[in-house]
Amino acid sequence: MPAAEPENVAWMSERQLARAWPTIRATCLDATARANGVRNNHHVSHSTWGELRWRGYHPADVARVAAAIADGTAELQPHWRNDTPEAKLLDKRLRRENLPGAIGCALLVAIGVAIVVTFLVLTWNASGSGSSSPSYWH
Template sequence: MPSSPEPGTRESAHEEEPWLSSDEVAKLWPVRKDWLPGVAHRADVRVRRSGGASRGTWGAEPTFYHFHPGDVRRAAPAIAEGHLDIPSNWRTDTPDGRRTEFWGTLIARVAGTLLLVAVLCGLLLILGTAVFLLTVE
């Protein structure tokens, strides 16, 4: 596989095309979105990263990745055909990857539903308490 140019290499103005977002790359590569930067590193795809600065106690800002379009197109056949060494649970076209995606989605939905139920129960408890206190003499 040919080596890509250094990340700091400037392109001429007529060659410059918009870099691809993670959503666009996820449509081209059979890879789960969480693992796109790792796969890009393994495939020598240039990546621009923005955000991710520390907020101290509050964690970190979201990190956004943009991928070089020429490098993405160059790496797409190698990734699709399995010539690149990618763990099977990172991919969307393997049983391990589909299973990991399913369980991750299921856990997130169950957790969201439980959180919503807890908030609604809390609101009903507060409303019930207010009604009880207003009706008691």
């Protein structure tokens, strides 16, 4: 019996996986793939800035699980989906937990903008105050 030829597979990226499974939360794509037996392949790239790692997913398995998600037979936790009451509660909790950070970021940006505007106003007033600065344009 001859050995099986290696199959040439165009592995799907996580972005493509998200498009194939639109009802699955982006943070739960890998967990869904593992729970449903989707073959994956780790890719590593080396560059000047260091090592980049990403995971590719087998397209036939992704299609099989997409059909299982559509007919309700996929192995899923309720909070992995976007359209369940558990997911809506999780979203609400995450927004509430992240609110202090969002307010802090907004205040930090506002303070930064105020400092820059103050600096520009002071610089503009100092240069246009009628002082006898030499003119280089004759």
